[in-house]
Amino acid sequence: MGTSAEPHSLVLGLLFLSMPAMGSCSDKYPELLGQLQKQADFMQHTNTLLDLYIRSQGLDKNGLKEHCRERPGAFPSKDALQRLSRRVFLRTLDTTLGQVLLRLAALEQDIPKAQDLEMLSGVKLNIRGFKNNIHCMAQLLPGSSETTEPTPTSPGASPSPTPTLDTFQRRLEGCRFLHGYHRFMRSVGQVFREWGKSLSRSRRHSPHQGLLKGARRMQLSGRNKRLMPRVQLAPGSHRGAPGG
C-alpha cells in the first residue's frame, strides 16, 4: 500500500488487530484473490470437517442425519454476503471465521480419536491461514470511511450454544453448525468468484482503472441496497490496491 494510504492501513490494521501476521502479504491482488477463492472452495467441502464430525459422533444414521441442517441465521446468507461492500465482507468473514475457530475448539472436546483431532487441527490451521489472507486482502483494498459500517451479526456462530444443552443436543447443534460453516464457505467462494469476474472485466477495459471501477461498482451496488455510507476513495489510495 502506498504512503497515501497509510491512514487507511492503520484502520485496517486495527480492524485485524487480533490476527497474527503470518509473514508479508502479497501485493498482487489477482493472486491473492485466487488464493482466497481456492481456499474457500476447499473449505466448503464437507469431507474436510462435517463428514468427520458426523462419523465420529454417530450421526450418520437414517432419521438423524436429516436433522443435521444449518439453522437459518447461523451464518450470513449468500445474498447477504453479496450485498456487503468488499471491506465489510472481509470483516464479516474474518469475524465469522474467528467464531468458527472458537466453536471448533469447543467441538474438539467431543472428538475422542486422535486421528480425528489431528484432522480438526488441520482445519483450524486452514481457517487461520484463510484469515491471514483476508487480512492481506483487506490491506490491498483502498481505505474508506466504511469502518462505521456494522458487521452483520451471525447469531449461530457463537463459540458454543447454551452450555446447558445435553450431549445429544450439543452434538446435533455442532453438526448443524458445521453444515452452516461449509455452506457459508461456499457462499464466500462465490462472492470471491464474482470479485474475480469483475477483475477480469475491468482488465478488459482498463488494466488498472477497471479494478477500481469494478470495486466501486460493487460497493455502490451494495450501498444502494443497504443504504451504506458513501465510500470515498482517496486520490492515490488505489496505488497498489486494485480493488475497493
Add this chain to the structure above:
Amino acid sequence: MSISHEFTCFSLHQSLFLLPAFSAKFLSEPLPWAPESLKVSINSTHQCLHLQWSVHNLAYHQELKMVFQIEISRIKTSNVIWVENYSTTVKGNQLLHWSWESQLPLECAKHFIRMRSAVDDATTPEQRFWSNWSSWEEVDVQNSLGHEPLFVFPKDKLVEEGSNVTICYVSRSQQNNISCYLEGVRMQGQQLDPNVSMFNLHNVAFIRETGTNIYCKVDRGDDIKGIVLFVSKILEEPKDFSCETRDFQTLSCTWDPGRDTGLLKQLPQSYTLFESFSGKKTLCKHKGWCNWQVAPESQEMYNFTLTAENYLRKRSVHILFNLTHRVHPMAPFNVLFKDVSVTNATMTWKVHSTGNYYTLLCQVELYGEGKVIQKHNVSVKVNGELVLSGLEPDTEYSAQVRCANANHFWKWSEWTRQNFTTVEAAPSEAPDVWRNVKSVQGYCVVTLFWKPLSRLQANGEILFYNIVVEDLDRPSGLQLLSVPAPANRTELTLDQRAYQIHVTANNSVGTSPASVLVVSGDPGDEEVEEERVKGTEDGFSLSWKPQPGNITGYIVEWCDRPRDPLCDLQWKHLGPNTTSTVISSDAFRPGVRYNFRIYGISTEMVPYLLEKKTGYSQELAPSDNPRVVMSNLTSHSFTLSWKDYSTESQPSFIRGYHVYLKSKAGQCHPGSEKAVLSDDSVCCKYKIDDPKQKMFVVGNLQPESFYEFLVTPYSAVGEGPHGAFTKVTTPDEYSPMLIRIILPMIFCILLIMILCYLKSQWMKEKCYPDIPDPYKSSVLSLIKSKENPRLTIMNIKDCVPDTIEVVNKHEGTGKSPTEPEAAKPTYLYLLPAEESYSGPGPCICFENFTYNQAASDSASCGHVPVPTKAPSQLGLLTSSENLLTALEKNCMNSLEEIPAGESSLNYVSQVASPVSGDKSSLPTNPPQPELCSEYKMQMAIPLGLAAPSSSGSSSLSSITLLDEGEHYH
C-alpha cells in the same frame, strides 16, 4: 421395568442403643419417634431420590437404633414399586438421609414417597411397633421440564456394557405420534401414560467412544430429541502385577491394565498402589506402572494392593514379596578387552553395587560371525574378568555379559555388548591357483587365477600376491611379479619352455605358503575325447579313471558362463585318491552346455588333461529350428540342407532331425510315418538319426503338387518348435524339357538380334542401302559380265537437272512436318535448252519419298505421271531392272559428288518400287512457289543413258520424262 433393579444410592449406618423399658412403655400408643420433616430431592444426573428427615421427639443426647420403612410409589400412590427397611442408629436432632436410584428416569413419572419408623429390635423383628406413615411426598419432575414438546431421558447416562437401561420420553401433546430409535433402529416401547413411554434396553453394547445415540422424534414434524448413552467397556482387573528393584531404593511396579473402557474422557480410571505393612498409598500417574520408594528402614517384606477404579467399577490385585527376591540387577558396565592376541583376549566388566554385596552370577556369550561360539558363567562381587581363548587371528568378535542375583534368581540384567578384534597372523594357507594357457604366436600366454583366501586362511587383510616365475631350464632365471589385492588374476607371456610358478599371498604380518604350478609349452589338450555327462539340479557328477603313477591330485576345470567371452573360469582341487566329484554351482542354468576338463597334477606340479566332459544341468527342448535351404526342385523331389546349423549351441544334445512333410494327398511313402501335429494336421515325418546329417532329399513327390515341409531338431527332451512350414510346389514333368529347348532358342534369337542390331549399318549397306551402289550391285555385275559389257553406270556429271522441286514449308501452322500439307513438294521444271530435244539427254532424278509415308502420295517419284509418248523415249531401257540399275548408279554417283555444304539438295534412292494406282492423285498443275520454299535439285537422266523401256507401262514412277512443250507432273 424391574423393581429389583432399583437400589439405594447410599445408606447411613449408625449404631442404635435400644432401651427395653422404653419399648414396653410405648407399646400401647403411637411411637413417639416417628419420622418428620421428610424432604425429598432429586438428582437427575444419577436418577436418585434423596430423602432427608428427622425423628420426632428424640432427645438431643439420645441414641436409638431404629428402622425406617420407606415406600415408593410410581405414577399413583397405590402403585408401590419399592419398599425398603432402612436401619440406622439415630441420635437426637440428627437429620437422616437415604437415597434411592430409580431405574426409570425420574422425569418420566411421578413418584410418591412415604415412611414410617420403628425401634429396631433385632431379636424380634416381627414384633416391631411401627409409627404412622408419613404423608406421601410427591416428586413430579415433569412440571419443571419446561414447555418443549418432547423430552427424552435419562441424559448422558453412563453404564457398563451388558447393563440394562430404561429410556423414556415425555411428550407434551397426546396427538403426537412419536417414534424412538437406537442408532437408527426403531425401538418398541411401553406406554406409561398418554404422554410418556418407556423403553427397556437389555444388555447394552459398546458402540463407540462418543456414546450411543438414542433419539425420538415426532412423526410429522421436525422436532427431534435424544440422549447419548455412554456405554463403557467393563474395567478389567490389572494383570501381571509385579514389583522389583534395581538399586534397593526404588521399587518399580508394573502391570497390564488390560483393554480400555472406551470412555476415557467420560469415565477416567485411576490406579492406586497401597502397601499394607507401611500403610502407605500412592496414586499412580501412569496406566501401567508405578514407582514406590523403598523404605530406608530396610523393610524386606512388602504387601501391595493395586486398585484400578472408575466411576462404575473397582478392581484390585495383591502381591506379597521379599525385596531381596525381587532384585533385577542393572546391566554391567565398563566392559573392556585387554591382552588381545592372535587367539586370546581377556574380558573385564563391572557391576553396579547393590549395597549389600550380593553375589551376582554373570553370563558371558562370545559371538563370532553372528553366532554364539562360547558361553561362560562367572560369579562376580564387584568386578568380573574372563579369559577368552581359542580365537582366530584377525577376527572380529562380540562378547556380551549380563548378571543376576546368584542367591535368589529373579531376572537377568540387560546385556552389555562389546566388540573386539584379534590381531593378525601370516596367512596360513597357500592360495588356490589355477591357470589357463593359450599359445599365441609361438608364445604361451598364461593367465593365472587364484581364489581369495578365506578369512580363516588369510589371518588378516591380504595386501598383495607375489608371483615368482622360475625357468626350469635355467634355474637362475627368476621373475618376480607382485599383484595388489584384491586382484584374482594376472597374465604372463612365456616362451615355450617349462616354467614353475609360485604364488603367495601376503598380509601385513607375513607370507602364505606358496602355491606351485608348472606350465609347459604344450598344453596337450587336443588329444582327449569328450564324453557326455548328465547333470542334475544338484550339479554334475563327474568321475574319471585313476591315473597310474605319482599323482598329487586332480583339478576339475569349467566355466560358469560358457557363453560369455570371459567365461568365469572355475576349478576344483581334488585329492590324489579321488576319482569322482560333484560339481555344483549357483551359476548353472538349464539349457546351457557346460564343459569340464579333468587334469591330473603330477608330482612335478605339471597338470595334464585327462578327460573332457560335457553336459547340461538340465536339457531343454531345442528352441530353434535350422534355417533350411531347398535346392534341386524337380517334379518328384527336392533337397533340403541346413549346413550352418550348430548343434553345439543348442540347449540339449541334438540327436537328429525330424522332417515333416505336408501334402494334399496325405500319403506317406516308405521311410516316413504319419504324424499328427499340435494343430491336428496330419503330415509325414522323416526321421534323421544322425545329428551330423544336415541334408535330406524329399522324394516320391507328385508333379505339380503343393507341399509344405519343416525341419526340426530333436533331443532327449523333445523336438524344436513346430513353427511355420515352408511351402513348395513341384513343377510338371515336361517343363524342364521344354525349358531345355526353349531357353537355348531364345538365347540364340536374342544373340542374333543383338548381332543384327550391332551390325545394322553393315547389314543395311550390304542388303538394303539407302542409296544402292551400282558398282557393288551384283545385278549390275551380272549384267556386265553376261549381257552388255558396255553398260556403265550413269555419271552425275552427265545429268542435267531440268526440274527443281520446291518443297513448301508452312511455317506457323503448327502442324507436324510429317503431315501431307507440310511436305507437299512443288516442282519446278527445268527445261532443256533445245525445245525439241529428242535425243538422249540428261535424266532427271527425283527425290524418293518411298520412305516418307506422309509425302509418298504427292512427292514420290513414282507419282509422276508417265507421258503418253514416253514409251518411245524410254526405249533404251529394255527392262525395269536395267533402268533401276542405271538409276541407282547415277544417283549414287551424283550423291557422292555433292559437296557437304549443299546438302539442301536431297538425293534419294530411286529404287523404291512405284506405287501403282496413285497416278490419278498426282497434281495436274504445278504448284506455285511460295516463300520459304526449299529447292530440291532434280536430276535429269540423259536420254542416252536411259534405256528405253520395253514396256510403256513400266512402273518407273520416279522418273519424269518430259516431252517438248509438255510438262507432266
